[in-house]
Amino acid sequence: MNTVELALKTMRVFLVDGSRLLNEGLSERLVELPGLEVVGEADNLADAVREIRLQTPDVVMLDVSLLGKSGLDLVNAVTREETAPFVMVLAGNVSGFEAGPDILLYKASSVASAVAILENLLRHFQASEES
16 A cells, blocks of 8 residues: 655745844744744845845735835835735834735734744645645
8 A cells, every 4th residue: 555645835025124133033933933044134125135036935024114115115126026925014003004014013013923923824835735
């Protein structure tokens, strides 16, 4: 009898934040999630857009409050692509986000809240791969 192993696709996440400490802390939490891979990090608009286009992540997690106006520009740039990733924005307020991000999470929320959202997204992502 043959045993078939189900290989679930890995959800690829790209982090964008002006604070390397937050990126590193979040990366450390995310590597604990099986099926999720942090494929890159950037702390400015130019690097983020270039790397997101190269890495083609499934999810982009962006702290717009530290990048300011350029964070809005990044959301607009990556959501217009044909292979647009799911965009999760951490922000102090919601002004300027009439369209763009798939999830808007208040910055005051904990990293644990962001990780919980990614876990749920990962379950949905893997379930869609099975069907």
